Amino acid sequence: MMNESAAIRSPLSTAEFAAIGDGHIAYVKPILSEELNALFPQAPELEPGLRLFALLGADGSPIVVADTREALVESAREHELVTVSIH
Secondary structure: OOOHHHOOOOOOOHHHHHHOOOOOEEEEEEEEHHHHHHHOOOOOOOOOOOEEEEEEEOOOOEEEEEOOHHHHHHHHHHOOOEEEEOO
């Protein structure tokens, strides 16, 4: 029999979930050049079809973009961020 102290906590809110790992975790997301300006409005227009990689903060905020995953992982390491891939 379950008592009140064993009640299950409700799922995290979007804000609470985004705050987990803030400043510690970054996501590597493969993108196409057509998606670049949506994440990085200041970036120059590139020819379509180029495969790029975006480094995003735990809250989804863009940090940096590169043409190789390795370059992003190294950049994250330099900033003491743990990287996680998303697809």
